[in-house]
Amino acid sequence: MEKPNKQRRVIYPFAALAGQEDLQLGLLLHAVNPRLGGILIRGEKGTAKSTAVRGLAEILPDMEAVADCPYHCDPRDPGKACGGCGSRKGSVQTRTMPVPVIDIPVSATEDRVVGSLDFEQAIKAGQRAFLPGLMGEANRGIIYVDEINLLDDHIVDVLLDAAASGINVVEREGISVTHPAEFILVGTMNPEEGDLRPQLLDRFALCVDVQGVLDRQTRVEIIKRREAFEMSPGAFIAAWQNEQAALREKVIAARSLLPVVKMPDELYTMASQLCAEAFAAGHRADIMLVRAAVTLAAWRGRREVTGQDVLDIAPLVLAHRRRQPPDESQTPKQQEHEQPEPPEDQSEEQPPDRQDQQPPPPPPEQQQESQQQGDKDDNQDNNSSANPATETVFAVGKPFVIKRISHDKDRQVRRGSGRRSRTKTDSSVGRYVKSTSHRERNDLAIDATIRAAAPFQQSRKANGMALVIETGDIREKVREKRIGNFMLFVVDASGSMGAKQRMIETKGAILSLLQDAYQKRDRVGMVAFKGDRAEVLLPPTNSVELAQKCLVEMPVGGKTPLAAGLTKAQEVVRQQLKRSPHMRPIVIILSDGKANVAMAGDKPLAEAHRVAEAMREELDIKYIVVDTEQKGLLSFGKAQELAVRLGAECYTIEQLKVDSLVDIVRGALA
Structure with missing residues (x-):
């Protein structure tokens, strides 16, 4: 048996970690049962996430593998062998190696993660061969993804599929390969940088929320241990050798005990009850809880699961699956009073997702009466708030969890970085989606080039070469990536916005969108109009913190210079497009559509509509109007009219409350 020299990097001992018991337990359970399903570690920077993952590999015993197998197949388990090892006959050479991380x-x-065509073999020998990716190299080991929430969703999905099934199926570039891919998937993330999709989040078996240790004595101990390790790594590792060996022996014993651990029937009911009380979606939570409880019992050296095992592991299983219970605080009568059903004939005529967007227009005589009353209300609102001394700063409404923004791919070639819009890119960074014969960049698609040249090889003179490629065969890669967008909020801060606390709700919705913009790496800006002018509260920036501060401090009061607000928004967008032509702007106007101050002495509303029609001619700019008017028996419809002039969609303030504004943005970005 060949045993090559092993060269390992110096790793902080896993047993020496302090104050992160849940993190250590979650990793050790996956060491006992690699098929558990992966662990997600959420928390602050500097909380030993990476140190714990790398230290786990030192706990695991060295493994025996087939000497020349790229997948480190276990020679004692032919049922999980790759195609090459499964077809071998007789004895094979083996080697002892550390667990790969x-x-x-x-x-x-x-292609780097799942594997791809071996181009060197194809060119030299003219044969199609598979080049294993990182999942093949990690078989029987650990895959560690730092900031997994920033990794492309399709790659995360592939990793989770392989982690759950134990195999990697590759169907691409004319090759079909299935190879073992049993690994412990460990992902770390900072929730402030955005979350994973719920579908992907649910695929992780366990989730650990780590925080900095608050206990003073523990913090001091962490500092002392780290200093001792940095001063003399060898001596520190030797001092913890016994604890490391004890953990290793415990892992080996738990692995051998795991297949015989039983779970009583009554504990299945207990596990399902805990998942139901957490309002976990689907049944994966129940399955994972049972599997984790069995693994925990094996770790504790028992052949039967106890109720305490289920209770102890439930927080790690349900941490990322727990949902808010439905709101049952309102009685049916209150709900009926506050959210009246639309008339039956209207609900039949309107599509289900558009029933609550715009109320039916009132009769003509009622519209005229409403217009007169609206003009009267405008004068009252603005006369009472024209004095700057009457300006009021309203609180920010409670933010809400918004839906994930997903939209159709952008067909234009753009540059930039971010996480929102999928677009074509002319850089060499991005996902390779297809090939093209148009040669504009030096980004050779070798697989497509070989396929284009393959049918003509018999008619071409080889001259000793396995493959002859001509100029017409050359293909380049077409890539896609995600970029951020530029969102400009144009906010009506006139006195009419203070009526019935409308600005509180509006600020809450804007704050929710700002938080989403931070996660998606969007640029944001804010324009407010009131009194007799409009001003840029926040120039285009990536700092959402500045935007939130401006939002909190924004006063309300004065008249409504709608035309000035639209003009200022147009100026900001034009300047931003000159600086960053690749950006895709979207302007969100939050107003009731009323206007009573003009810039050039014309009628205020007519002037605002002319400005809006001019803005409509701008290319590649999307507009959204959010009607902040409180809907009642009378509706003036001025925001809807403004939206028509802009060529924009118009939505009511109620749709902000139910997270619909993000869906609106999604449609506009598409």
Whole structure:
């Protein structure tokens, strides 16, 4: 048996970690049962997430593998052998090797992760061969993804599929390969940088929320241990050798005990009850809780699961699956009073997702009466608030969790970075989606080039070469990536916005969108108009914190110079497009559509409509009007009219409350 020299990097001992018991337990359970399903570690920077993952590999015993197998197949388990090892006859050479720990960076491409065509073999020998990716290298080991929430969703999905099934199926570039891919998937993330999709989040078996230790004595102990390790790594590792060996022996014993651990029937009911009380979606939570409880019992050296095992592991299983219970605080009568059903004939005529967007127009005589009353209300609102001394700063409404923004791919070639809009890119960074014969960049698509040249090889003179490629065969890669967008909020801060606390609700909706913009790496800006002018409260920036501060401090009061607000928004967008032509702007106007101050002495509303029609001619700019008018028996419809002039969609303030504004943005971005 061949045993090559092993060269390992110096790793902080896993047993020496302090104050992160849940994190250590979650990793050790996956060491006992690699098929558990993966662990997600959420928390602040500097809380030993990476140190714990790398230290786990030192706890695991060295493994025996087939000497020349790229997948480190276990020679004692032919049922999980790759195609090459499964077809061998007789004895094979083996080697002893440490458990592999594979880091997958955020910039990793799909072909590097799952594997691809071996181009060197194809060119030299003219044969199609498979080049294993990182998942093949990590078989029987650990895959560690730092900031997994920033990794492309399709790559995360592939990793989770392989982690759950234990195999990697590759169907691409004319090759079909299935190979073992049993690994412990460990992902870390900072929730402030955005979350995973719920579908992907649910695929992780366990989730640990880590925080900095608050206990003073523990913090001091962490500092002392780290200093001792940095001063003399060898001596520190030797001092913890016994604890490391004890953990290793415990892992080995738990692995052998795991297949015989039983779970009583009554505990299945208990596990399902805990998941139901957490309002976990689907049944994966129940399955994972049972599997984790069995693994925990094996770790504790028992052959039967106890109720305490289920209770102890439930927080790690349900941490990322727990949902808010439905709001049952309102009685049916209150709900009927506050959310009246639309008339039956209207509900039949309107599509289900558009029933609550715009109320039916009132009769003509009622419209005229409403217009007169609206003009009267405008004068009252603005006369009472024209004095700057009457300006009021309203609180920010409670933010809400918004829906994920997903939209159709942008067909234009753009540059930039971000996480919202999928677009074509002319850079060499991005997902390779197809090939093209148009040669504009030096980004050779070798697989497509070989396929284009393959049918003509018999008619071409080889001259000793396995493959002859001519100029017409050359193909380049077409790539896609995600970029951020520029969102400009144009906010009506006139006195009419203070009526019935409308600005509180509006600020809450804007704050929710700002938080989403931070996660998606959008640029944001804010324009407010009141009194006799409009001003840029926040120039285009990536700092959402500045935007939130401006939102909190924004006063309300004065008249409504709608035309000035639209003009200022147009100026800001034009300037931003000159600086960053690749950006895709979207202007969100939050107003009731009323106007009573003009810039050039014309009628205020007519002037605002002319400005809106001019803005409509701007290319590649999307507009959204959010009607902040409180809907009642009378509706003036001025925001809807403004939206028509802009060529924009118009939505009511009620749709902000139910998270619909993000869906509106999604449609506009598409």
